[in-house]
Amino acid sequence: MNHSEERAQAWRLALREALKAKERSAIPRVRMPELAPDYRSHNKEEVNLGLSVEQATKEAQRCLDCAHPSCMDGCPVGIHIPKFIKQIEKGDYLSAAKTLKATSALPAVCGRVCPQEKQCEARCIHLKMKKEAVAIGYLERFAADYERESGNISLPDIAPSNGTKIAVVGSGPAGLSFAGEMAKRGYRVTVFEALHEIGGVLKYGIPEFRLPNSIVDIEIDNLRAIGVEFINNCIVGKTITIDDLKEDGYKGIFVGSGAGLPRFMNIKGENLVGVMSANEYLTRVNLMDAAADDSDTPVLRGKNVAIIGGGNTAMDSVRTAKRLGAERAMIVYRRSEEEMPARLEEVKHAKEEGIEFMTLRNPVEYRGNESGRVTQMLLQVMVLGEPDRSGRRSPVPLEGKTEWIDVDEVIVSVGVSPNPLVPQSIQGLEVSKWGTVVVHQETMQSAVPMIFAGGDIVRGGATVILAMGDGRKAARAMDEWLCE
């Protein structure tokens, strides 16, 4: 059924008639219940608590069930947004979850970490009426959580097995989304993961307080239940080669190996002890659980911790530092708060937790003590100049204005580059000067016909949902290519 047929169903009509559009838009947007800042900033419990049934129903009523739902255009995986929201309004939460799963492999994850305010919610009709958008993300999380907590987890419809073997390189959001889509189409999918844990950035990157690992594990178990096989500790290109896979009968390969390589700024003192990448810091704390007493992996716990950068990873790092006991946890960002790429919600949460924001500041040097541990950073004061290519006003140094700040730990979160491990090991791939794998924009097919790619290995550093969108696109295209 297409959208207008779905929308014409009796139950949808009845719901629309039950409440006038004016009444719907008069309902204020729900506020996400969350843990109190002074409590949550000392533990790793999830900050957002999720909506109650009453809250979700009320919020679902706000959706006008538009004839032309522009929200759907904003979703990289094309979730049938009005349909699942109306199913919530009707009280049919399990069906709502099923609707989500028809197009998204990881709804409980997306409901937590997608930047909805820049995607679906940014296109909501309410915004045109100067009202707040329907909280699509909260509702997505509600439906996915409801289903999981009910114990009645439904599996998507699976086509009969066609026996064709497909390999996936990397078990992050791109790979998982691709694997789910291919399994639904009847393929025999095996996912190869380099680390000991399945989940990629969802496990090593995003902290527990924003996305609990147990949530990720359940989504992975759902994929297992539809036949996806996972092999950890295996690096395609190193442990096994593409030729090995071909010999083993694999007919298609999807590379979603992510943007592993952290960038540094190449400034004086950056290799001092206590200066590290956000990837290292978050991997220690998230993947290795280094903050727990029984974990063998150590992590430095600074008292004065500076995080360099203004993205979501920077927010995750600074809030982690606070939770690990930092007295001063600071964001150092070279532009102003307005240009920060982090989600507004993350910035808000960080501020509530007592994070300091030192904007229009850029580190230019670090100093250390005799044992090499960082003790101070020199910050250059910046002003905003002309807009650059990204449209953001570019920061320029204010001559002569610098300041030394005491720090004993610095987390550098200024972006990542594609992980070279896989592209370097596969012959024939076209790789851009940024190290990304070059693919056809629509099909995600690489210069080697049997290899498709998506996520950060193609984009260089984007979001979970864009990676998932790539996986979905690649699955459709690979399926067509294999059927030709």
Next chain:
Amino acid sequence: MNKIISKEYFSKSVVKFEVEAPLIAKARKAGHFVIVRVGRRGERIPLTIADANPQKGTITLVVQQTGVSSAKLCALNEGDRITDLVGPLGKATHIEYVGTVVCACGGVGTAPMLPIVAALKAAGNSVITVLAARTKQLIILEEQMRLHSDEVVVMTDDGSYGHRGLVTDGIEMLIRRAKIDLCVTIGPAVMMKFVSLLTKQHHIPTIASLNTIMVDGTGMCGACRVSVGGQTKFVCVDGPEFDAHEVDFDEMLMRLGGYRQLEQDAMMKYPIVEHNEGSY
């Protein structure tokens, strides 16, 4: 997978494991390393592969007990499984014919040197291996080294075996004797630093295999970064071997000490049992 086929003590705190890892055994080359993790709460630690038997599907690892994680590994026995084992990682050693090569190794650096010695010899080089340790009991793999080397020079700090002196004394002796075209060094960072300083004076190209702190070992974290020729490099993906004369060993030594306090605290909680049965 990852089953320990055999375990042998080289000394009180140095253990040789033969581990079932058929895919790694097939794919690895001299110079490659693996990441291992023991137990579900274990740490990921890098270990250079000392040898492999692709027919048997095994690799050889030589581990020195230095901290909690290596101690947990050394406590495993024949038949146990290593929780996680991934590789081969890093770039393989560049092997070619250059003439006379001195392979200078100390401590457990000897184990990863063995496949390099064998490969250099197979490429037609004249290979002189310098084995160095504090004392006689800590000299390992001498026989295997003799098998692949044209000559083996043993150096002990206390003179209990071979010549008395440091690894650098051994190299100096060789430099005085003949023209050396390449030096390869693996061992503690401070040892490699002094080997590098010596060979630099004599303009002998030198390769050092670095063993830094790593978390993932796949380029993701940057914990392993070192300065090489003024540029930051990642040992895990750009190395582990670099032009020793370009490596900033002082910085590397400083970074290796970054977690020392935390490691010592952890050791207090984890009793290390040294192996004391019989002789070695």
